[in-house]
Amino acid sequence: MIRIDDLGMFVRSAALGSFTAAALEADLLPGQMAAAIKRLERELDVRLFARTTRSLRLTAEGEQYLPTAVSVLETLKHGRETLRSENAPLRGVLQVAAPSDLGRNILLPWLSAFRREHPQLNLRFFLSDQIADLFREPVDVAIRYGLNHDANYVALPLAPWNRRVLVASPDYLLRKGSPTVATDLLEHDCLLYLQSGRVYDKWRVGAQTVQVSGPLFSDDADVARRWAVEGEGIAFKSWLDVSADVKAGRLVVLLQDHPGEPLPLSLVCPHRKQVSPAVSQLHSWLSQQLVTLKRV
Incomplete structure (x- = not known):
């Protein structure tokens, strides 16, 4: 089984062009670094580095494998950062727009409960039957009915089964x-x-x-x-x-044998980079609440 630490040592050795330099950076002995690379080569059944007494360079197989190793490490780092941010207390201001009847009759108590679970978060709730312009109006996310036909928006499904x-x-x-x-x-x-x-x-x-x-x-x-x-x-x-x-x-x-048109409900934000921990957790919270209303 490939060790994550060995992948990291491989990537740093390739970047620095030296086992000794990579070992110093990681506070290890050069022999420990070389052993890690040998373990990785054994698991992959390829030779990753061409070694001489004076130089260290990647083999063709090493160059081919390096992007994969970098991608794996970046994915693990992103997952770790996401987990930490989701476990951290939510702070700041979250501005939410919603249709007036849905917001008043259904979302209002749910948003109040969500805010109680995150007391350091300030919530601003805007109700209107007009579609909020996320690029002009002071809102972070909007809860909307219908399909997302605007490629500039990111729509996270809340109740795709709604009609x-x-x-x-x-x-x-x-x-x-x-x-x-x-x-x-x-x-x-x-x-x-x-x-x-x-x-x-x-x-x-x-x-x-x-x-x-x-x-x-x-x-x-x-x-x-x-x-x-x-x-x-x-x-x-x-x-x-x-x-x-x-x-x-x-x-x-x-007329239950004549179903009405689909009317999926989504949480919409301008860009995927704006799916903050607060937005992500609100999406998860509302999805869990809405599934209890699904028509059977």
């Missing part, structure tokens, strides 16, 4: 009846709201897209959910937004 669902209250269904096919929605009161600055009235249900209408509209997506709970009509919402109402019996999922 839109049609929901209405038992009271509404008792008064108006239940739709049996997607086109039945044309005869129902559909609850409308803004999405990306436009009225969301083209609902993709199963294989069909239906342009719906209704007497109620709001610029706050959570209002549509509240109207649905009050029996005012049918809403087409993220499962995450309505899961608690469905489980409590306040809402009923409709």
Whole structure:
């Protein structure tokens, strides 16, 4: 089995061109350095150095193997640094943006609990149904619905299984009846709201897209959910937004054989280098919480 220490001695000997210099640097005897190289050569069954009394140079096999040894050592170093940073207390400020209804009804208590586990971390939470511009607005990460079509962003999946669902209250269904096919929605009161600055009235249900209408509209997506709970009509919402109402019996999922469009949830940041320990741990924390809401 190859020893990691022997790999390090090989890399330093190659860099310095001398067993003696590498041994001095590592506070070892030259004989110990030479023994380490012999062990490595024995494990690899190749000769790594061409040695004379006056010079030390890599063989062709040594030159071929050197990048691999360097890569292995760098990977181990990165893993060690990551582990140390993840175990260190989180400090500083973490600025998070999220959709208003998801943030208010689901994420808020989870973020509060996350902050309690990391008391040296300051959390700033911004709620809006407008998509946050991570390059202009004072946020570090955004929690977003939908697929990441912007190559400039890094999207870490939180709930890739999430979908839109049609929901209405038992009271509404008792008064108006239940739709049996997607086109039945044309005869129902559909609850409308803004999405990306436009009225969301083209609902993709199963294989069909239906342009719906209704007497109620709001610029706050959570209002549509509240109207649905009050029996005012049918809403087409993220499962995450309505899961608690469905489980409590306040809402009923409709047309279950005609699934709504996928609506994955992700944690988005501008660049992979900005995935700090705080961002990484928040992603892990939220993923664990969200899996408890997965629809079965």
